[in-house]
Amino acid sequence: MSCGASYQTEKSETETTARNQRRSRTKFTEDQLNILIKAFNQTPYPGYATKQKLALEINTEESRIQIWFQNRRARHQVQERLEHEKDLEASQDQDHPEEKIHGREDRRCRTSYTSSQLHTLITAFTNNPYPGIDSREQLAKQIGVPESRVQIWFQNRRSRFHVQKKRERDELLQHKQDQERNL
DNA sequence: TTGCTAACCTAATCACCTC
């Protein structure tokens, strides 16, 4: 897939969720779940194109497909661990569990933000690093990117903000210790 | 009330770009 592709408009399923911070819970139909499970059995790590295709097929957003696969993998891995522990008890097998080999499919094209878009995002982050679905939708509309990209941007920003704060604390501590040694 | 699971989180890492 080329990276010049335009974003598929993420249908706002949240029109009725003005009341709270979280996106309203998606209820997949049996048919939708069957399609998702079949896809998961083919590959638990679908690429962006596959997720887009699935989203189209079951009429939902690609970001919902991504979350569904994340949750499914998590549950699947817990299940596998339990079964592996059972096998170990039964056979005392010393082999390592099979490495997850997942030939990576295509990634989503990297979003590049303009300085104006970044300014809007940074201002919003300063006001509230944990925007709810409504704020994210509003921001997304304002800067013209999908809400899922806004969510990822905030995740990365928070993560790096925490790292930076920790580094600053460590440096301050180190500085104090150096000063005490020099007394 | 409980179990399931979508939504969301952090932290680590990958991947790509710019300098």
Next chain:
DNA sequence: GAGGTGATTAGGTTAGCAA
């Protein structure tokens, strides 16, 4: 190559909803 940053992952928590 190093640093910055968007995308993806594992693994954990929160909360809506059906039974």
